[in-house]
Amino acid sequence: MERHLSVDRQSMLAAETTTMTRTNPYRLAIDQLTIKSLELRRDIITMLVEAKSGHTGGPMGFADIASALFFHEMVYDPKSPKWPGRDMWFFSMGHMTPIHYSALAEAGYFPLKDLMKFRKLDGHLQGHPSCLDTPGVEVSSGSLGQGLSIAFGAAYGSRMDGHPRRVYALLSDGEHEEGSTWEAAMAAGHYRMDNLCAIVDYNNIQIDGHVEDIMGLAPLGDKYRAFRWNVIEIDGHDITAIIGALEQARHCKGRPTVILARTVMGFPVSFMFDNFEWHGKPPKPEEGDRALAELGTSYAEWSARLLEN
Amino acid sequence: MPQMKKTREGFGRALVELGRDNPDIVVLVGDLTDSTMVSFFAKEFPDRFIEMGVAEQNMMTAAAGLSLVGKIPFLATYGAFATCRCADQIRVTVCYSDLNVKIGGAHGGISVGPDGATHQALEEIAMMRVLPNMKVIVPCDFEETRKATLAAASIWGPVYIRFGREDVPCITDANTPFEIGKGNILRQGDDVAIVACGVMVHEALQAAETLAQKDVEARVIDLHTIKPIDRHLLIQAADDCGAVVTAEEHQIHGGLGGAVAEVLVRNRPVPMEFVAVDDRFGQSGNTVELMSVFGLTADHIVSAVNKVMARKTAKVY
Structure with a gap:
């Protein structure tokens, strides 16, 4: 029962929630967010070279959205991961751990040096996220098509309590091939979950090729509109647009919002750019060197930075 | 009734x-x-x-x-x-x-x-x-x-x-103890233990009455929690009775019988028989007919007890 909170305890925590400020702990400006995106991408390449296993292209493409979410928009306390006043986010695309973990580490949930033990037995960073192992991970994931349902449940429960929390479901385009994603989309539209915001990493790539070739998904915006959602379409590398969309989502009442963020797999590394072969493999050391050179650093420099912090 | x-x-x-x-x-x-x-x-x-x-x-x-x-x-x-x-x-x-x-x-x-x-x-x-x-x-x-x-x-x-x-x-009442992970002994006996769950608990009690008429005293255990399983109760039953029959309204593979066997085979291996659905899908019919056709009645438990008692006597494990 150690994880179970008594009713009294919950009431007490709810009282705390109302008195603490609900704001992002960093609230970085656009130029600083751009720098943070670059740092996240350096983290991703470095940890993957060290791990010799993992997904590269998707996490690179999602770095700008993660930067905006973690360092401008979302409300949380990295020193108190279960702070009841927090917003919640669910990486339905569990394989995005390189960006998920680097964002958590940069945000202060755990030391940056932990990233160098990604996927290793003596680390706490599983290949796909495990909430019992890693602070800041709300729920374990890795089997696709479940995150939107979890987010729906968390949003529903938060609304029952009158909690001001916003709930983010971070989805891949490919996982819209899972039927359960649409069960959740239907329920969220039906129940008018306006505290729920889904963000689709719309890079048109999955393991076997381009999404449109594997299983035609377009017009995705029309599909969500038909399921009674507010739909915002943006360039997922334009941080100003990302912040604007998140704010617009916050103000939309009576409907859940989905942000269809057009991203490019591997962005901005030239030899990974829009290449589905980079979905599920790590860079070899020489590829890592080339990528990090394009990102303005080197493996020696950046791994040293991670290990020092 | x-x-x-x-x-x-x-x-x-x-x-x-x-x-x-x-x-x-x-x-x-x-x-x-x-x-x-x-x-x-x-x-x-x-x-x-x-x-x-x-x-x-x-x-x-x-x-x-x-x-x-x-x-x-x-x-x-x-x-x-x-x-x-x-x-x-x-x-x-x-x-x-x-x-x-x-x-x-x-x-x-x-x-x-x-x-x-x-x-x-x-x-x-x-x-x-x-x-x-x-x-x-x-x-x-x-x-x-x-x-x-x-x-x-x-x-x-x-x-x-x-x-x-x-x-x-209704077999139990408001005063019957219930704790997750702790089975209940509903009838004492030392010749054979019948471990059952769900509706088969009632069938097990009926089977025990029939067996008592032939001087076979069956211990009937209501093992309501399959997991975590009550190892102590099962090992004690195997020690005291030397033979075990399980009864469940479930496939024969992987259910109550399997769970009990996993405990006993590592601790007190004794002859066991399983009353369960024999690796087949169900079908339409009324409840009484189906329980009979699928081998899930007190009579089937009695047969299983007779079989396990013969193995116990012959020391065939």
């Missing part, structure tokens, strides 16, 4: 009790409000009742999300759908994350009757008990289902509770 009541009503009534005690209790249903008997809760607590439609996978993972914000979600659908259809959601989201989701599986067993094989859950004990963190309870009557439901809310983590469709005899 004992009073007859539905186990599913025990589930439905307990949810109302829980709802009155704890504002965090939430109930989700997949378009089966009346037949899972969550209708009592829906009527008294409409704001904490969530109709999820015919979408069990979303219901399971939404329950996971509710538990993450401090709710204690109970979800209800037929056991066959709750487990087989949602196996991945239960494995990855609920169990791997050790979330506080309580699964009510209605229409357990062949006794569902006329609806036929698709609706007769015969595999869920095996499917649920193999998952780390999951607890599995198969109560025998109305009162035990009520207590199991109350108990499920009092512990952290995923729990699967199986109940049936039909009226079944």
